[in-house]
Amino acid sequence: MPDAATQAPEDSEGAGLRPAARPGLVDPSALLPAAVLLLAPPLLHLLRADLLTLVLLWGATAARFRSRLSALDRLVLAAGLLTGWCCLLGVLASLGPWGLHPVALAEATALPLAAAALARPQRLSRRSLKVPLVDRLLLLAMAAVGWCYLRPLLAEDATGRLAALFHGEDLARHFALYDAVLRLGGYLVFHREQAAVALQDGFQSYPQGSHLVLAVLTGFVRGGTGAPEALASLGAFTLLAGAVLTACVAAVLWAACRAAGPALGGWAVLPLCALTGGYLVLAEATPLLLAGFESEIFGLGLFALLTALALRPLGRPGEQLLLLGALTVGLAFAYYLLLVPAVPVLLFWAVVHRRRLRPVRRVALAAAVLTGAAAALPVLANWSQADSPAVLAMPGAVQPVVRHLLLPLLALTVLGLLTRAARRNAVRRAALGAVLAVAALVLVLREYQLVSTGHTEYYYEKLLHQLVVVTTIAAGAAVVPLFGPPERRSRTATGAGRRTAPLARAAWSAAAALAVLAALVLNSQPDARITRSGWQASRAAAYLHGADAAPFSAALVTAVHAARPVPDPRVGVLLTEPRQGEDPRFYEGNLWLGVLARDNGRSWRGWIWGRWRHTPQEIVDFADGSPVPMRVYLDDPALAADTERLAGPGRRDRLEVALVRYAEDGRPIVPRVY
Incomplete structure (x- = not known):
């Protein structure tokens, strides 16, 4: 049965925006916001408040969406859009004299925002600024994830943070990349000679989208370019690594809720957040931080946003194309292995929602060409390191995915999406196609590695990480019937009934969330649970208690x-x-x-x-x-x-x-x- 999002367009005027008073002409009221966007960066830089510039640009980007979105949706999508823009803008910044200076980057971002404001001014309605119960509970879940990952790092100095993540071999190399990008002011492929001392040969062309974005954030926080002393730079980077993992899990939480749609209801978001967040934190996400897979974590967060939009698109095709293009570019610059599952996910979006694309098929084709050209840049830059399929069979150190949790979740998700009601829903059809496509890629890579080496290797587990993300998001759409219909007060309920119904729903949802978390805690250990030292705790527990610290x-x-x-x-x-x-x-x-x-x-x-x-x-x-x-x-x-x-x-x-x-x-x- 189609849900509300597939029946009503998201772009209806008045749903989240108010049109300009005089369409076709420049509204005088738009001159002030445009002037603020252009003048704020240099003024705030003089006041050493560049971070406020970043907040201003983020809010201005969020306000430009004309689709019907909540305040949280706007902020999440604006963050994804700015990330892709920053990755692409970094190419020009690396070649220019200003480098990654916050004023130059801010002006380059403010200029198109100001032009858009003058060309089509808009005002947000009160409805679009509200934070509904679903979003408040989702923010609570995101805060809990942030507490898990950031508390152990915030309580320590730079040496203590290094101790917490000491065994992450890859994290050391990612720090070297981040530090070099920060010092040299751009992608290192344009600064090979200067970076040769700091980096092992070949890493100058490694995909550096995540390192550049983190360097830009550091520049806005510090109010300038260049890197501090090495140990201070490392202390900041380890904290950013924890923040990246927090943002990644938060993106998957948001994506699962968007895949579920309005049928999820208010308090029913708690069990879904417990399933999604608990599974990732307790089983799959924390080992990525301890192993130091910073760029993969960064890319998985963008992949989650892209998957959510592919399953449940925005009402306005132009905004949908812009966001998908920006996220695809961000994936390519951060971790272009994620383009492998992103392509079939985007294809299923185009097929399932093809009716929405027909009126703008020429624009969609042009967007696909431009996105493909931009996404090819980091691949071509690193072609000498990854020009053969044999790279996919290379060995590497990685903790295996917890199969005894992934396989049941995958099976239940697919079965839930095969029901008659799910097959009649466009969102759930796209979810089923995305899950099956990524699972097929996993099986193909598995067979290739078995033929090549006789066993599975590093990149097989990496592709399983992507299957985890897609399955977790699709589960949001598959398990919605278990949570019941969306919250609404019965027209016949009066008096005490109206007051107790929300409490009953809240109690039921909290109990279900606690049951899900308890089941995950008891089953979150790696597949090989019994070691010589006895029962092996999950990596999340080891991280929180400092058991893996050095x-x-x-x-x-x-x-x-x-x-x-x-x-x-x-x-x-x-x-x-x-x-x-x-x-x-x-x-x-x-x-x-x-x-x-x-x-x-x-x-x-x-x-x-x-x-x-x-x-x-x-x-x-x-x-x-x-x-x-x-x-x-x-x-x-x-x-x-x-x-x-x-x-x-x-x-x-x-x-x-x-x-x-x-x-x-x-x-x-x-x-x-x-």
């Missing part, structure tokens, strides 16, 4: 970093022994040391070599073959003395030995090098 390793890395000169002509290598149950040498200590020194392009060989114990002779031989002078940090006095004796005075220009000692409280003491 405080000693982080303290050692930051102490060594603080003791080094800036810039350091030598690369540093930690060869210390394990202490307090941690071994920074074997894990990621040398990688973090290199990215903090901004010399990972020179020090990455030392990181790989230094992961195992070495004799004095091996240390000296490696230093002799190193293309750059090195300094090793040892905490064994005998090993340090033997290494210095074997190196002799003639090799001091190639090898320097620093002895690390420890205070009574276990704090590492590193000799300062000048």
Whole structure:
């Protein structure tokens, strides 16, 4: 049965907007908003309040939508639109003299907004500014997700944040990319020579949409360009990484509610948020943060918004095309592997909702061509690194998706979308097609990897992450009948009945949400639950309680970093022994040391070599073959003395030995090098 969103157009005048008083002419009342948009960036920059400029642009973008949307919908879609615009604008900014300066970026964004305001002024009605119960509950769920991910980071300094995410090998490389983009003022493919010291060869062309957007946000917060000292930059980046995961889960929550549509009702949003948010936080999303998959997380958030719009489009085709184009460009610049599932999702949108596209088919074709050309830019820039299908069979470290939760959710979602009522609904038909298409891609990649390597590899799990997102969003449309009809007061209810009905619905929804969360908590462990140490807790519990943190390793890395000169002509290598149950040498200590020194392009060989114990002779031989002078940090006095004796005075220009000692409280003491 079609729901309200498929029966009534979203773009009816008066639903969320009031038309201009004099159509076809410039409304004098639009001159002031346009002037504010253009004059605010330089004025607020002088006041060191660039963050207010960003808020102003975000609000102005949200106000431009003419489709019938709530205030929360407007803000979410405006964030997605600005993200795609920022990724594309970053290409021009990287080539221009202003770089990522907040005033230049703000003016480049304010200009089209001001032109749109003058060409077609509009005023938001009170109805479009209201925050209904569904949105209030959704915001509450988003705040709970933010508390889970940001509280452990906000309570720590830069060293503590590094400790919480120390084992995220990929996060170290993403920090190096973010820091280099921030310092050099744009995409690194345009600054290859300047970035060569900071990055391992080949990473200059890695998709950098997420790093550029985070660098732009940092610039607006700091009120200027350039990066702070490395450790302070790392502290800001780790906090941003937690915020990116929060935004990603929030985007999936919003997308699931949009897929459900008005049939979801008010209080019934609680069980859906518990299912969606609980499943992601407890099982699938948190491992992505701990593994350091920052750009993938960023892209998955955009993919969630794109999927929601593909399932339940906006009423105005022009706005729909603009948003889908911006989100597709954002996907390509952030993590273009996500284009693989995005294409069939968009195709199902075009087929299922083809009647809406017929009047604007020429515009849609032009938008598709322009979007495809823009999305191809990061792919072509990185073509030398990903020019063969064999890349899809490459190995890599990734925690497997929790199959015992994904498979039942997938089965129930598909069965729910196969019902007669679902098949008669355009939104649910699109949801079914999207789920089946992404599942088919997963099976194709699985067979390819089995034929190529005999087992599944890294990118198979990555594609499963995308299936998780699509299935979770489609579940919002599939399980709506379980929550009953939308909230409304019965015309016959009077007196106490009217007062108790909302309370009963709230109590039922809260109880259902708690039951869903309890079931997820009891089943959120990885598939291999029993280990040598007994029951294995979920990664979310480990993150919240700091079980995966490495405080000693982080303290050692930051102490060594603080003791080094800036810039350091030598690369540093930690060869210390394990202490307090941690071994920074074997894990990621040398990688973090290199990215903090901004010399990972020179020090990455030392990181790989230094992961195992070495004799004095091996240390000296490696230093002799190193293309750059090195300094090793040892905490064994005998090993340090033997290494210095074997190196002799003639090799001091190639090898320097620093002895690390420890205070009574276990704090590492590193000799300062000048």
